Amino acid sequence: MKIALIGYGKMGREIEKTALERGHTIVSIIDVNNQEDFDSLDFLFSAEVAIEFTRPDKALDNYKKCFERNIPVVAGTTGWLEHLDEVKKECKEKNQTFFYASNYSIGVNIFYAVNEYVAKILNRFQQYDVRIEEIHHIHKLDSPSGTAITLADKILNHIDRKNQWKKSSVEHPGDLSITCKRQGEVTGIHEVLYESDADIISIRHEAKNRKGFALGAVLAAEFIKGKTGFLTMNDMLKFTI
Ligand SMILES: NC(=O)c1ccc[n+]([C@@H]2O[C@H](COP(=O)([O-])OP(=O)(O)OC[C@H]3O[C@@H](n4cnc5c(N)ncnc54)[C@H](O)[C@@H]3O)[C@@H](O)[C@H]2O)c1
Structure with a gap:
């Protein structure tokens, strides 16, 4: 898959490694200093999914930018759940794809x-x-x-x-x-x-390290291909208790 990374910190870098190991391509990396790349050709026309691991106060804005550009999102940032209803509503109304896990491991x-x-x-x-x-x-x-x-x-x-x-x-x-x-x-x-x-x-x-989170996020990116709506680890792992 062609993956865009939003946030290139500890998690963004770990996800890049895992994605490359699994045969994916990173087509765009957006961090604080290149916000204009949300409108780059690579992000707009190549990215099949954006994996977002940034900060609690930036996550909502990043999700909205992806929705506006029809880019499916794998959302990893934590601490923004006061906006969950808004994200779910926008995802549904705009027929977008949004996968969230508080922990991808x-x-x-x-x-x-x-x-x-x-x-x-x-x-x-x-x-x-x-x-x-x-x-x-x-x-x-x-x-x-x-x-x-x-x-x-x-x-x-x-x-x-x-x-x-x-x-x-x-x-x-x-x-x-x-x-x-x-x-x-x-x-x-x-x-x-x-x-x-x-x-x-x-x-x-x-x-023990961040490998488990990175693998789960890349598996989620693979899982959402061709799907729409608000998705979680329950949809992907289907554990029954
Ligand atoms: N869901 C999970 O499984 C999981 C696992 C680990 C961490 N997390 C969460 O992921 C988030 C990131 O964690 P981290 O350890 O990589 O943090 P980090 O501080 O190492 O990296 C965050 C990166 O986001 C960048 N950033 C800040 N604002 C941005 C913006 N507006 N647009 C793009 N990039 C921006 C920063 O410059 C930095 O490079 C945190 O909220 C953390 O709690 C979630």
């Missing part, structure tokens, strides 16, 4: 499925309180991570005694605590813990 998506399964079981066992802990590198702009929020949303769907997530420690037992730590260059660690007076059950995922 296949391993994390297996972890999501396990998280849901464990939550369904633990809903019956009131003696367990549940919390989430996440650790990321110090450069990360959003907190909690998009991955932690996805984990929390699934827990809230299944654990009736939890009503909303809250950052850090919580006072109300109906709140689900997400503790966020920022340390060195940690790629990403997420843990869901169920604790009773007697024991702790925990499920944990640790990313």
